[in-house]
Amino acid sequence: MSFEAELLNATGGADDTFDIRASTRRCFHYAFKDQDVRLWDGIGVLIADGHEWIGTVDVNGNNMHKAPTVKDTRDGTSPRYTFSIPYVDRETMEAMRADDDKVKGRSLTCYHVIVKHDEGMRPGTALRFSYRLTMQSANFSDAVEGGPDNLKRVYSPSILARSGEVGRSRTPSGTYTDTSQRERARLAGFASDSFCSFVAANSNRTYTIEGT
Known part of the structure; x- marks a missing residue:
C-alpha cells in the first residue's frame, strides 16, 4: 500500500468513529x-528503509535536532537553511572541520514516515x-553539560544547506527574463x-489542471 493510501486508511473517513491510528514523523539523511x-x-x-534512524527527541519531549521549515522553490529563490545536529563525537567533528568536502556539495534529504x-x-x-537540499558548509560549537559528578563535553555542528536553485543566476543559462533571453538569442545568431x-x-495567474 502506498504512503498516501496507508495514511488515509489510518485516519479514516467522515463516518468513522475510531481515533487516528498513526502519526507521521520526519526522517533526515545527512549524506x-x-x-x-x-x-x-x-x-x-x-x-x-533498511536503515537505523536515531531519535532526536528526549524524554521531556524536546527535539534536539533543529530543522527549519523548507519552502517551495518554484518561485526561483534559494533560501539559506541552517540545521543543527544534536551531538557528534570529537573525532567526527575534527574530521569534518579538517575536510570541507565531507560536507560541501553533499545531499541532505528529508522523508516522512508513518508510525x-x-x-x-x-x-x-x-x-x-519530502525534499532534498545541498549542504554548503558546517559550523561547530562545543559546550560542557552535566553536574559536578558527570561533566561531559558535547559537540554540535550546524549545517548550512540550500536548494537546487543555488547559484542559478550565476550560470550562463540561469536567469530567465525577456531581456536576457533575447540577448542570448542575439549572441547565438538568432533574430529573436x-x-x-x-x-x-x-506570474499572477492561477492555472487549474484537471484529470484523473
Whole structure:
C-alpha cells in the first residue's frame, strides 16, 4: 500500500468513529562523505528503509535536532537553511572541520514516515520523499553539560544547506527574463526569441489542471 493510501486508511473517513491510528514523523539523511547520519523526530532507534534512524527527541519531549521549515522553490529563490545536529563525537567533528568536502556539495534529504500504533519501531510503509537540499558548509560549537559528578563535553555542528536553485543566476543559462533571453538569442545568431515575453504577465495567474 502506498504512503498516501496507508495514511488515509489510518485516519479514516467522515463516518468513522475510531481515533487516528498513526502519526507521521520526519526522517533526515545527512549524506556526509564517508559517513551517513540518519535522524528522525522521535524517541529511540527507528528501523525503516533498511536503515537505523536515531531519535532526536528526549524524554521531556524536546527535539534536539533543529530543522527549519523548507519552502517551495518554484518561485526561483534559494533560501539559506541552517540545521543543527544534536551531538557528534570529537573525532567526527575534527574530521569534518579538517575536510570541507565531507560536507560541501553533499545531499541532505528529508522523508516522512508513518508510525502506526501496532508496528513498534519497524514501520511497514516505505518512506515518502519530502525534499532534498545541498549542504554548503558546517559550523561547530562545543559546550560542557552535566553536574559536578558527570561533566561531559558535547559537540554540535550546524549545517548550512540550500536548494537546487543555488547559484542559478550565476550560470550562463540561469536567469530567465525577456531581456536576457533575447540577448542570448542575439549572441547565438538568432533574430529573436520570445520564449520569456509573457512570463511577467502570467506570474499572477492561477492555472487549474484537471484529470484523473
